[in-house]
Amino acid sequence: MVNRDAPPSRAWAIVAMLFLFMVVNFASKAVLGLAAVPIMTELHLSHDAFGTLSASFFYLFSLSCLVTGFIVNRINTTTVIFVMALVWGVCQLAAIGTVSFELLLMSRLALGVGEGPAFPVGTHAIYKWFPNKRRTLPSAIFSQGASFGVVITLPALNWLLLTLSWHWAFGVIGVIALFWAALWFWLGAEGPIGDPQHEAQPSRRIPYRRLIFNRTMISAWLSGFGSYWGVALLVSWFTPFLVEGLGFSQRQAGWLSTVPWALSILFAIAGSWVSERLIDRGISSRIARGVYGGGMVAIGGLALVLLPLIQSEVLAFIALVLGLSLGSVIYAMQPAIIAELTPVEQRGSLLAIGTAIWSLSGVVAPVVMGHLIDAGSNAAQSYREGFVVAGSVALVTGLIGMMLMQPEATRAKLLQATSVKEG
Secondary structure, three states: OOOOOOOOOHHHHHHHHHHHHHHHHHHHHHHHHHHHHHHHHHOOOOHHHHHHHHOOOOOOHHHHHHHHHHHHHOOOHHHHHHHHHHHHHHHHHOOOOOOHHHHHHHHHHHHHHHHOOOHHHHHHHOOOOOOOHOOHHHHHHHHHHHHHHHHHHHHHHHHHHHHHHHHHHHHHHHHHHHHHHOOOOOOOOOOOOOOOHHOOOOOOOOOOOHHHHOOOHHHHHHHHHHHHHHHHHHHOOHHHHHHHOOOOOOHHHHOOOOOHHHHHHHHHHHHHHHHHHHOOOOOOOHHHHHHHHHHHHHHHHHHHHHHOOOHHHHHHHHHHHHHHHHHHHHHHHHHHHHHOOHEEEEHHHHHHHHHHOOOOHHHHHHHHHHHHHHHOOOOHHHHHHHHHHHHHHHHHHHHHHHHHOOHHHHHHHHHHHHHHHOO
């Protein structure tokens, strides 16, 4: 008997390609934080200035995400993804040779434009290959390409940084991005699922004000915002914290920096598998996706808030790692919830709007941390204060998500509104 919910055989090949897409994506992000101390030394930057450099990546990130999200409602995702990968490669190659603060800032700004739409466009592409109740696991695998990107590439990039220079680390990522773009040009393809019979949400277009301004959508984005605050610190300040705050060498910090990313992989993929099993057993999406996803963000936030009470450096490191990795579950739950509510022809733009909103924390988090470090008298203590701020944001937004993410109730209201309009 044929399982109509089973994705076509090529679907998982596309997931694998897009997984590698996210590997390159986050290696491009994380290399700046890995090289933070050498860059600050070479360019004579204060922590405040480095915080600005880190945040510059996000200045146009959200705007690019929004614009591209509406573009993929009309243009196939395969082409858009190819162009993005080309931009990544060119921007990374700009760091080869003599680099000024201004040039590095402009290259990071342009990189943010190219990477802003990566998550929503990639998710939209995957959803064209999988039906609604089979989307959580492939989404988790795709999103955790980000964590794999750091775990796999950080030690190698750190070796390049120590053996040659940080410029080589940037350049190698640029070459890899261009190679991936060539491979995608040859192998990439658009999925067959795009008609309403495969979808659980309304089949007619819905006014964007209804799709955006409901408690489920807003609370899902807020939970993502809280979790991404920690991600922004991971890619910018985690390695320098290990070097300047805890006294590890650059070589040791390169390896230790992979730990929270590795745990993110475990939590996100295992959590998504559990979520799918719960839905298969008839558990509501509100519990299996909303309460679960928001709850993981809140627990991670609580671990960070408790940091000042922990005296042992080992236990503090464990709490920090858990606090920065538990919330990764939300990156699979949130887009799956959006897909439950949104007509397929509007899904790309809604995924982009969500990413644009929660990634705004990337503009704020690195700057706040840099300011706290420069303003404080003790670097180790100032770093901890910055992580407590991250935990507070995650705890509050995670609790909001737990209470207000109610996909079934929101979908029923949208369906009712669509039916009234048609009548």
